[in-house]
Amino acid sequence: MPWTLIRKDGACDPELEERSLPVPYRLTVLGTGYLGATHAACMADLGFEVLGLDVDAAKIERLKAGELPIHEPGLEEVLRRNLASGRLRFTTSYEEAAAFGDVHFVCVGTPQKKGEYAADVSYLDAVVESLAPHLDRECLVVGKSTVPVGTAQRLADKLVRLAPAGSQVELAWNPEFLREGFAVHDTLHPDRIVLGVASERAEKVMRDVYEPLGEVPIVVTDYATSELVKTAANAFLATKISFINAMAEVCEASHADVKQLSLALSFDERIGGKFLNAGLGFGGGCLPKDIRAFMARAGELGADQALTFLREVDAINMRRRARMVDLARELAGGSFHGCTVCVLGAAFKPNSDDIRDSPALDVAVTIGRQGGRVTVYDPVALDNARRAHPELAYGESALDAARGANVVLMLTEWPEFVTLDPEELGSVVETRKIVDGRNALDPMSWRAAAWTYRALGRP
Known part of the structure; x- marks a missing residue:
């Protein structure tokens, strides 16, 4: 089976010679959401024959037509290229997937339980x-979802118990x-690959599958450690974000500047500057629910005291949203009644249409419930926001959403918001008052244009 080497930018390079895969595995990807759609398209781009499966027939029809169920930069091009090549197909049939695949990637969600x-x-x-x-034959099932530690072993036992091929089916x-926003790059150029395996055969299959990626650090471990790698990574990132946001609270109380504090800390090689930007905090479908699930699982294991600090990490994160509402209310004169508020941003982060646990939408909804007239604009997440919160008003552009506003809130740091012209925006608002929820704007240029500028953790 031939495969084409991939350039660093993710595009196929016709000048690079074709080679043969070490073993001609055929892959299935079970679940075609954000993770599954990306993994299926990118593995096909590496030259594998891939069959994607989902129980949502409407989603499968869209994927067959080259339409993505999500917004992810660069992914649609990869999807369509591999549909056209014939390496990528989609189905709703588990029987077809089982007959087709040698390696089955499981890419379904693990949301937080209600309550x-x-x-x-x-x-x-x-x-x-x-x-x-x-x-009914030898194969490997590969879990990619974020799960509580202990899940993999339980599923491995279930596979052997339920599969006609018995122990020939490994996990x-x-x-x-x-x-999100960099998924294609991260799939084709990972910084590491973690393999939780129970046999040398499973390790060999996984190394063969990822061989086309070239020289990538591979960590081979047991099931439990591989599960903990992901939850520990998310917990660490959430902790780092909440740490700088806690410093923002101290900065506000002491009239210091968290932006300068963060810059000074970033030069310390033990700390670094990534995930050290104070602001509205984290959201989305991963970090919030994953740290909560980590705490819950630690409690089940009798190790709950080890992760009690994550409760404060979560609490700091949620306080950022409340503080943003307070700042907006201050600029509105103490009450939102009769006040028009423009919210720039609905997605939980830029380059995504994901509104799951979005801090921006949470703030918008809270202000609306407190009597404010809220108009939201986001470059790609408007449709998702409208469906989730039809009670809010929506603009078709930043200027449209800001028309007649008494207060503007910049809550998702899309490039088009960061580069807004203060004078142009000022020409459509009722009063020039803005709260920078991501510390992404230049305070001097906004204040020079006669805006009252406020931000979390800054004088």
Whole structure:
């Protein structure tokens, strides 16, 4: 089976010679959401034959037509290129997937349970219970979802119990480390690959599968450690974000500048500057629910005291949203009644249409409930926001959303918001008052244009 070497920018390079895969595995990807759609398209781009599966027939029809269910820069091009090549197909049939694949990647979600901190792993169980009865030959099932430690071993036992091929069906755990907005790059150029395996055979298969990526650090470990790598990484990142936001609270109390504080800290090589930008805090479908699930699982294991600090990490993060509402209310004169508020941003981060646990939308909804007339604009997440919160008003551009506003809130640091002209925006608002929720704007240029500028953690 031939494959084409991939350039650093993710495009196929026709000048590089074709080579043969070490072993002609055929891959399936079970679940075609953010993770699954990306993994399926990128593995096909590496030259594998890939069959994507989802129980949502409408989603599968869209994917077959080259339409993504998500917004992810560069992914649609990869999807369409591999549909056209014939290397990538989609189905709703588990029987077809089992007959097709040698390696089955499980890429379904593990959301937070309603009313609990724990992760809901029922989608994983559903995939295993639907796939296993059709597995009548040697194959490898590979979990990529973020799960509570101990899940992999339980699923491995279930596979052997339910599959006709029995112990010939093995499990590996291969956590993903994708960043929304950079998923294609992170899949094709990972900074490390973690393989949780129980046999040398499973390790060899996984090394063969990822061989086309070239020289990438590979950490081979047991199931439990591979599961903890992902949850520990997310917990560390969440802790670092909440640390600088806690410093922002101290800076506000002491009239210091958290932006300068962060800059000074970033030069310390033991600390570094990544994830050290104070602001509205983290959201999305990963960090918030993953740290809560980590705490819940630690409690089940009798190690809850080890992660009690994560409760404060979570609390600091949520306080940022409340503080943003307070700052906006201050600029509104103490009350939102009769006040028009423009919210720039609906997605939880730029380069994404993901509104799950979005701090920006949370603030917008809170202000609306407190009597404010809220108009939201986001470059790509408007449709998702409208469906989730039809009670809010929506603009078709930043200027449209800001028309007649008494207060403007910049809550998602899209490049088009960061580069807004203060004079142009000032020409459409009622009063020139802005709160920079991401510390991404230049205070001097906004104040020079007669704006009242406020930001979290800055004088």
